[in-house]
Amino acid sequence: MGSDVLPCYVACDISLSMADHIEELNRGLREFRGAVHADASVADRVLCSVIGFGEEPAAVHGLYLTGEVAELPPPSPCAGTNFGPVFTFLRSAIDTDIRLLETHRVRVHRPLVFFLSDGQPTDPVTWPAAFSSLCDPAWPRRPRVVAFGVGDADEEALGRIGTFRTYLGRDGVRLGTALIASVMHVLSTSGPPPGRTLS
Template structure:
């Protein structure tokens, strides 16, 4: 593992409406893993966690090196697609993970969150405050958020604080993930001490 690391979180809607997209998304994750390993300047510097969410969020894979990247779970009969609990969960997980990395004296870049959904939250009033807390400028560990709209999604523009992609435009998930990672690693200043860049 490099002395500077970029924590990445793939947060994927695994509600029933996403069932037809999982093969495509898992292919994208495999492409992302392959692209990271093929680039010597990146391999060893990227850690990735996978979070699934429907009615409630859960960790599919904790933060690990890219060669251990898990596939997304098969959607079950979940009745909701609640964005708010996912954002609250991500803030807690990021806090815990970055603190653990800093204890190992690693220099940590500001995290990246890749938020994947078909864009139909079932908690339209609850998620904006949770998202505001996740992206609060006063929180030093706030992530850059890349939204990836799956299928006919068109409601994720407010969530992509860093970038927004739509699969219907022909953008492949693996390409979007790798491009976002490369942009951060090539443009953010190398971390000094244990501050986030």
């Protein structure tokens, strides 16, 4: 592991509404994994965790080197897509992971969260409070959040979530490209990666 690392959390909607997009997301994860693994300058600096969510979030795997990133499971039978629980899950996971890394004297970049969904939450009233807690400016471990919309994504919801950048698959942007661009920009500059800013 490098002396400085970037923790990345890929939170993927795997509810029934995403059934037609899971293979697209897995292709993006494979492309991301291959690109990071092939670049010796970043291969041991990027750690990645994958989280699937529908009604409730569940870790597909914890924070590993990107070359070990697993693929997403098939969509769950649940019809719900609750955003709030995954934001609460992310805050807890980030806090735990960074505490552990810091005990090993590893310099940790501010985390990066990739939030992938068709952007139609079934908890529209309650998720904003959980998201505000995740991105609380008073919390030093708050992540940069990149939102990636697939299918008939709800631009308004994703625009509120993508604090760092928002991409839409229907614009022709591939998931792998968005993941790679975001990681490389965080490692090389404090500015956001290129992409679409939603108004």
